[in-house]
Amino acid sequence: MSGIADVARIAGVSKSTASRALTGGGYVSESTRQRVIDAARVIGYVASPNAASLVTGRTKNVGVIIPFVNRWYFGEVLEGIEDGLLACDYDLTLYNVRPGTTSRARIFEHFLARKRFDGIITIGIEPSPAELARLVSLERPVVALGGQLPGIASVSIDDVAVSRLATEHLIGLGHTRIVHIGGERSDDLVGSVHGRRLTGYMDAMEAAGLGAQILYVPSDMSVPGGYAAGVQVIGDPRNRPTAISAASDEVAVGTIIAARRTGMEVPSDLSVVGVDGHEYAEMFSLTTVEQSPREQGAAIVDLLMDALEGRPSADHVLLHPTRLVVRSSTARPRPEAMTRS
Amino acid sequence: MSGIADVARIAGVSKSTASRALTGGGYVSESTRQRVIDAARVIGYVASPNAASLVTGRTKNVGVIIPFVNRWYFGEVLEGIEDGLLACDYDLTLYNVRPGTTSRARIFEHFLARKRFDGIITIGIEPSPAELARLVSLERPVVALGGQLPGIASVSIDDVAVSRLATEHLIGLGHTRIVHIGGERSDDLVGSVHGRRLTGYMDAMEAAGLGAQILYVPSDMSVPGGYAAGVQVIGDPRNRPTAISAASDEVAVGTIIAARRTGMEVPSDLSVVGVDGHEYAEMFSLTTVEQSPREQGAAIVDLLMDALEGRPSADHVLLHPTRLVVRSSTARPRPEAMTRS
DNA sequence: AGCGAGTCGGGAACCGGTTCCATGGACACG
DNA sequence: CGTGTCCATGGAACCGGTTCCCGACTCGCT
Incomplete structure (x- = not known):
């Protein structure tokens, strides 16, 4: 297990400089940045997202709440979202709230509370008032596909x-x-x-x-x-x-x-x-x-990214090339x- | 944002005692344990899995590598796995390596290296030697559904x-x-x-x-x-x-x-x-x-849990009630x- | 020559938990 | 009564990064 301290030692710099070089923040000269990057590559260093998110508060992960995965529409949307998130360097954790199972309550009460994500995408979900309150209490952006919710940005077709x-x-x-x-x-x-x-x-x-x-x-x-x-x-x-x-x-x-x-x-x-x-x-x-549906998946990812980056965006996006x-x-x-x- | 320090303060104990009371390790008297648990419930405290896994090394999360989500077999298996993992208190991050996309290489090279999981489940995947080496290098248990791999426990039907x-x-x-x-x-x-x-x-x-x-x-x-x-x-x-x-x-x-x-x-x-x-x-x-497929999903989760808990288990489980x-x-x-x- | 702005790098604090170690009290036993 | 063991708890180190703060150096300008 090699950490950023090892990278710093090999490159002959301090931890802080190594971190700046790798994350791209602050002033680092081009030459030392290159040295650090090389050192990281040599020992195959990959930053622990856990440690990073502990201090930055950002997880590079988004939660997707979806009722089915093997209905065609939902499957396609999910794949569209996965593609979009990969492109933005985000992981995807799946919360499958199949109707008729007890898992729905457990997911809303327990799993979401862990806040392992920077934002949430819901697909074809109509949350109860209590669930909606739960989502809001997470203090993370929530976007919805296929269903407008008060105070939540959404994408849908007409x-x-x-x-x-x-x-x-x-x-x-x-x-x-x-x-x-x-x-x-x-x-x-x-x-x-x-x-x-x-x-x-x-x-x-x-x-x-x-x-x-x-x-x-x-x-x-x-x-x-x-x-x-x-x-x-x-x-x-x-x-x-x-x-x-x-x-x-x-x-x-x-x-x-x-x-x-x-x-x-x-x-x-x-x-x-x-x-x-x-x-x-x-x-x-x-x-x-x-x-x-694949484009809808891409669009909802865009919307979430806007929210995560603090860019202004529409409340509701209506896709109509049907x-x-x-x-x-x-x-x-x-x-x-x-x-x- | 309430942390364990807040819980400790309200319960009138130290951080360490609060942690012991909540995780169940070490000696804590029944009365203080109860006080801590109550305090946690009052302020709606949920431990940050990030911080915890930083020190314990366990993430309570497993990665699932799957080629499709909207083929019937794969969709069913995925839902079976999700159910099994929820029951064990694990989250599920999805790695969708659809054939014919470039994402496969990126997932193996980049996303898996983040090691955001305690273990990996692969479904109907035949990894190349390079990919296999990648999986092994993660130093996490890997189990496979529908396909035997050298050195990897698996479940399949005949x-x-x-x-x-x-x-x-x-x-x-x-x-x-x-x-x-x-x-x-x-x-x-x-x-x-x-x-x-x-x-x-x-x-x-x-x-x-x-x-x-x-x-x-x-x-x-x-x-x-x-x-x-x-x-x-x-x-x-x-x-x-x-x-x-x-x-x-x-x-x-x-x-x-x-x-x-x-x-x-x-x-x-x-x-x-x-x-x-x-x-x-x-x-x-x-x-x-x-x-x-749903049972197969449950079975592969069991196998992974055995590996994670250090229990001995079969190399290969052949499900045959077909x-x-x-x-x-x-x-x-x-x-x-x-x-x- | 003196000074301010801009650039570069290091030390240390910090994120939020868990765990090691030390301390102290209660109790049993010789 | 001294001593050893067990239990309960607190203090502090630590996990692996990021970031604040500060010092040093360079450069251009007056």
Whole structure:
């Protein structure tokens, strides 16, 4: 174990000079700086972040609070964040607060209190008031992805617009009996992603004079969830819709699988549109509104870095380069279906 | 910011006594211990892990090196590990060494050298000799999941047996023209999971006297990868197989989607068997050999904890409660297909 | 020549804990 | 009553860096 004292001795300087040379603060002549750096390289010296952060108060580490790692969106975002943090020389500690586990309370009460990080990124989390107070009490910058919180800078896409765009695509094709799968009635419609996407669907329907046809089915935001909801929606042949506006691509894919299982053809019997730009979208020829979670990860890292460096930054960043990619899971409805409506 | 000095002052004892009372070492009378604990609770004191680890050398943190977070297997394993570590009061820092990025070298050279952890878990990683040397030079216990390394304790399932079991199921149904999708010829057949599953397939074929029929197609271990390979295998109607033994469920699902796209029925035209027990398996009625990544995550944490506590432990733990779950993606081959062989 | 500003480097304090060592009291035993 | 052991506690050193403060030296200017 070689410490900075060894480096200093080899370079023939004092600890303080060695530290200045390596961290780049204060006055050090170019020649001695070089000598110190060489000495450090020779013995393979790497500063202990523990010791450094003890005095500087900065850990070069950020905490990421995330509900899932193996849902596509969250996985992609996480990888985007990891890349961004690596580039800024930060480590990443993972706090996985999966719903339905007891770990959430323990993480908020116990693990976060250790303050092993300079800042926190939350992803798709809606903290309770108590949790929010906890976060604030850490006295570290907190930024949120996908959900606005009072007093916390955030990044998100315009979920209302995205879902409205998807629904308008179906309406433009001539569909009128369109069901939305994903949003849950119990959700706070302003706060949650699910809720905002439901709102987008409803906005589009109302704008087209189809307010009376609004119908939505709650679903887990996953392929199996979409499958189950799809089975339910398709199950009743009498008031079967001609199109589905799904809140995510995973839901959309699940719905497509359910439709095929039931012997329905996509898109001739049923059009399906999703939101995400999932890696499976192409395979299923899924029409979807793309968002790029990796970029969102990068953006949230930028925002946090602004806060850490004390740079001024926006309260809220709205990423909007989302675009509709039309593939062959959507088409005009069958004529008989149209008249039957 | 309250430190242990504040706790000590409030409790009316010295720093050293306060420390002993809170960490549980040395002699402290029950009454003063209680007084200290109360004082700590009153001011919401949480010890700085940085300061503590500076002197103890233990960080209460482990590093996890993982190639993907959003492949099902890896995501599940990661969640299993997170749960296990939380239970032991450890934090988790994530080192994501996605193939095809430059981050891998930076992580091994730069980030690991910071030694912010008491131990390392690698998942499905095959380190180069240089990387292995790096890991050893950290002087911290390293354990590996899914891949044996010289001098490193590990946990894995019997990939050869698992794949053999899957293939034997197809042979038992009467299939003879069975293609394996997944393994790559270039892989070290002993070292990699892909390779071992290929070996299991070949073993089963040879044992059944079908050695001459052995055929395998390399593929990315993902749904799109399986889809692409499936298209390729099915593409040539002349020597189309009657069954596919896929190296993972994601590959199997991709193959099923490809088959359906081509108008083939599963299982009547093509039987498909996978390995994993993926969350999509039921939806696709996939016959598969289940493994439980979450348990593997728990097991690898146990192994690391043994090493950290200095307990003796096995060099290698072979988890074998893997079982074949038969659903309806596999069936007897069509008679004409059998004779045509 | 005298002086101030700017540059360079060393000594020592400090971050917030843990642990070694010394001290002192209580108690048992010869 | 002296002495040894055990228990409880406090003081101080220490972990490995960073940073404050101060002294010395150089240089340019009056």
